[in-house]
Amino acid sequence: MAMSGGTDDGEPMMEMNTTPLIDVMLVLLIMFIITIPIQTHAVKVDLPQPSNEPQNINVEPDKNKVIVTPDGQITWNSQPINEVQLRQYLDQTVMMNPQPELHFQPDPLAKYNRVDQILAIIKRANVTKLGFVGNEQYRNDF
Known part of the structure; x- marks a missing residue:
């Protein structure tokens, strides 16, 4: 670092040397x-508890x-279900041999975002x- 001297007339320097102050502040910041303490993020999730009852x-x-x-309601074989149940049913169908067909029929008035969410679950x-299924009703529209 360059040091500036005073003027040639012998007067003392009026500027404060801030280098030691900055060094001390950096050490304190690092300390x-x-x-x-490391922040631990925890998300509490209520997981379903296993039961010995046979599931219907x-x-x-x-x-x-x-x-x-x-x-936006989901129905599985004409029975209303939620997204968790849909995933459980889909997991069961994937394990079956041969795998059963899944027919997906969104209502024409269903919101696209909801249909996309359900397709993501299926994927x-x-x-x-x-x-x-059900797209044949639109064949003359295009």
Whole structure:
């Protein structure tokens, strides 16, 4: 670092040397960063508890039908279900041999975002036999 001398007339320098102050502040900052406890983020999730009761799972061995109603409700073989149940049913169908067909029929008035969410659930479940039904009613529209 360059040091500036006073004027040639012999007067003392009027500027304060801030280099030691900055060095002390940097050391204190590093010590403060090191001593901060690591933040642990925890998200509490209520997981379903396993039960010994036989589950009444409505999975057909040949084909199953998922319908999305205009209000966003999901139905599995005409029974209303939620997203967790849908994933459970899909996991069961993937394990079956041969894998049953999954017929997906969104209502024309269903919101696209909701239909997209349900298709994402189906994709994450690795369903290989998926068919869209009900589209034949639109064949003359285009």
